[in-house]
Amino acid sequence: MDRSFDVIVIGGGHAGCEAAAAAARLGAKTALVTQKTETIGVMSCNPAIGGLGKGHLVREIDALDGLMGRIADEAGIQFRMLNRSKGAAVRGPRAQADRKLYRLAMQAELRDYPNLTIIEAEALELLADENGVTGLETSAGRFGTVSVVITTGTFLKGMIHIGEERIAAGRFGDEPSNRLSDSLLKHGFQLGRLKTGTPARLDGRTINWSVLEEQKADSEPEPFSYLSSGIKQPQVSCFITRTTLAGHKIIQDNLHRAAIHSGAITGRGPRYCPSIEDKIARFADRESHQVFLEPEGLDDPTIYPNGISSSLPTDVQTAFIRTMPGLENVQIIRTGYAIEYDFLDPRGLKSSLETKNLQGLFLAGQINGSTGYEEAGAQGLVAGLNAARRAAGKGPVTFGRDTSYIGVMIDDLVTRGVTEPYRMFTSRAEYRLSLRADNADQRLTPIGIDIGCVGFFRQSFYMRKMEKLAKAKAALSEIFVTPKQAADVGLNVNKDGIRRSAFDILAYPDMTFARLVEGWQNLAEIDRRTAEQIEIEAKYAVYLDRQTADIAAARRDEGVPIPPDFDFNSVDGLSNEIKARLTAVRPETLGQASRVEGVTPVAITLLAVALRRRQKARAKAVQS
């Protein structure tokens, strides 16, 4: 076997798969090291991809020619566009995936991926010298490399809690990764603890479906990937049941036995994904909570009861679950549990996801304090790209808050750190109106083409799409509409005699492309997807002008780099508190510095001054 690689990725989860594939796409000789090749691409928790904010991330991964979107389209068995009735900027594609099909599709994709070798082994120790990473010690021997991406998910010192019981594991049935954790400590990294949870799994053959409310898939499923033309798998339904007061009483009576409440768990769990015992303790006045019953696969009876993750003992979970309508006689396949794991304070990362302390070490996914497949995948992609670029002697690529949710997430992580597992929400994006799921390709594919991570097929597909869009836009702006003509297609505009372009007309809230076609039949030849895109762009055009101004104002500071060895204590006039905060976070740009908690606008001006002075002094030194 080859013992030397450009990039080694540790972990075969969602971050690891994207990282390995991205590095390989850039031409780096890449190895993916995983404990078990058969668990590559496993969905450890809920069998769903996408959602609000998360669906945006999947589209962005896809726009950079990543895997998640296409694999989810292969394996999706219930597609729904969330917020379909609301504005395009807040629509989020989501799909239930067949867990087995997803894993197999991912494994098939990676097996034949050019430049990628999969190695089944446990990563034991990170090797490094003063110039950074030099290699990786594994159970299958030592490998040389200059870039390592660690994507260990919940495996670092993973500890499962089920009531009073504690099991050392990275995931149910899988060994934790303890030696790698120790190795990171040895390299001077500070590790913290976070907590997450997963619900019990139910046997669908023992559920009384007839009494439950059904939630159907969209009649016209919309795929994640810009490349997918349609959905392959048959679409199934989810069902909804509810917790009952009888069930709440069982939990209240046993609260002291939950690992979270007994004090056995030190790590902090997410507020947006509380365990059922948390929900009942915190919202004691609620009589019922909805529980979604989600199928895990087409030929798999396993049902994922979304909304009741728990660290209660097995007997309590079972008794509680059987108080819900339809679940009176349900058989439990596996009990729910809470899991604690090590993470590294992401403020120790650069925006490239390389650690500030050790050159050549990149981190992605839950190890950075995030949660979710999509968040992990997106970070994996960025870490993989930068790991490959380092191996090739190139500078990092980073993504801004104004171009992508990827940029928002990474910036949040590296400047603000985490106090709970970080999940994406659309409300985190200040430029939400321009960062839409429908235009991720327009925002990112050109960047990907520049970097070299977008394959030929997607490039030509994208070019064709943009040509069609440009042609359609030209057609619309060549049509001028009088107020009378607008009235003829049912739109009342001011009778001011001003002729508006068809594109302007489309911006009116009640106007649709279909109604435009009634008045101007030549527009009928524009295909449905292009028409949809134009309609969305027209609706937002006026608001985007305002947002563009905001972005321009913000970019001024984003463009000013802060050298990694810059001494914040040398800046006169900064308060000690601000010096300490900046020294702890070590922001990479003036813009990042301004988002560090407690930093004032005046402090930023002082910092700008100090940076420019340093620059001038350097320039002078070079001259003389």
Place this chain on the structure above:
Amino acid sequence: MQDTIFALASGSLGCGVAVIRISGPKAKTIAERFSGGNFAPRQAAYKSIRDPRNNELIDTGLVLFFQAPASFTGEDCLEFQIHGSRAGVARLFTALQAEVGCRMAEPGEFIRRAFDNNKLALTSVEGIADLIDARTEAQHKQALSQAGGHLADQAAEWRDQLLDAYSLLEAEIDFADEGDAPSAVMPQVRRMLSELGVSLQQAVLDAERGERVRSGFRIALAGHPNAGKSSLMNTLVRRDVAIVSEHAGTTRDVIEVEFDLGGFAVIVADTAGLRNTSDPVEAIGVERTRRELHKADLVLWLEDVASSSCAPEVIDAEVIKLATKMDLATDLPPWADIGISIKSGSGIDPLLSLLAQKAEKTLSGEPPLITNLRQKACIESAARHLQKAMSHQDQALELVADDLRRVARDLEALMGRIGVEDILGTIFSRFCMGK
């Protein structure tokens, strides 16, 4: 295009001259709109400065234009040098604020622009920035401590109201697939926002009233009928403003005059004489008088020198007891602080210098006017964005949210940060999320 910004460049108000500096693309237009004619760069011109909205005179003073890049900030710059009267500066600021694309500068904004245009020696910036930081902190403290913490309480209430509505909206957007998430929130959000909007509008009106009250040192002339209040008023301002007559009870209303005293704006209010009266019209005047006394920084209580005693009916303000018609007496009565005679002019100069002293004591220091105007600008902007937020259709949640983010930013400028974490925090404390 970048905003044009303005600020008071001279240290504090209430001194002889106030320098108002304006920087940005609209500087030249403003020079033309406010004082007419063309301006050769770097040539001071003595001009009338008028509010372009109604052509009313604000003040006369020097107007000085600097063409970019040869200016302090490197942009087009304009300086108005006018009398250091608080009222005059307030009027000029209000008029500037009304110009499109023109707003009051944030702390340190001039320096930041100068710096960005390579206009400042690096060493000088640090000193200036230091000063500004100290001053902003003081301003912030002052802003929030003003009116006995009233504004702080009010701002906290606005913040809560906004957070409630904003988080409800974001909950519907971001948790659409959650069982327990709220849906169809817009009617409720509208109700909450319109309440907030009314409260903001009210505050803007209050601020306008407050500015007038605060824009100078208020002196009320009070005393019994025919004590000589109106005569003193006329002497003080050197022109006939009140009806002076020998007939007691002539001045039935409160008459205000603003004048300049040693560089400080002073407002003198002549009041109706205080006496029990059966005349209903005069009774109204008496009631107004009592209110005026309540508002005043200083009350001059006038009493005929022939009176044997003086018992001013004032509770709040400082009172100076003034014996009038001193030309009819030889000695200052024991109850009097100071004696004057309008007829002979005796005692007027000492009175004026005493008043100037009192005004200076009250008005010097950081001018609250600036913070008031900045606060008002924040509140106005918040009210404007709120109105915009309410103008969208119910299903356009993301557009409503985009405007609410701007309202949040305006309130942040008033009182500190409202981050996404605050919004998420409110969502998670109100709704049971996580399926």
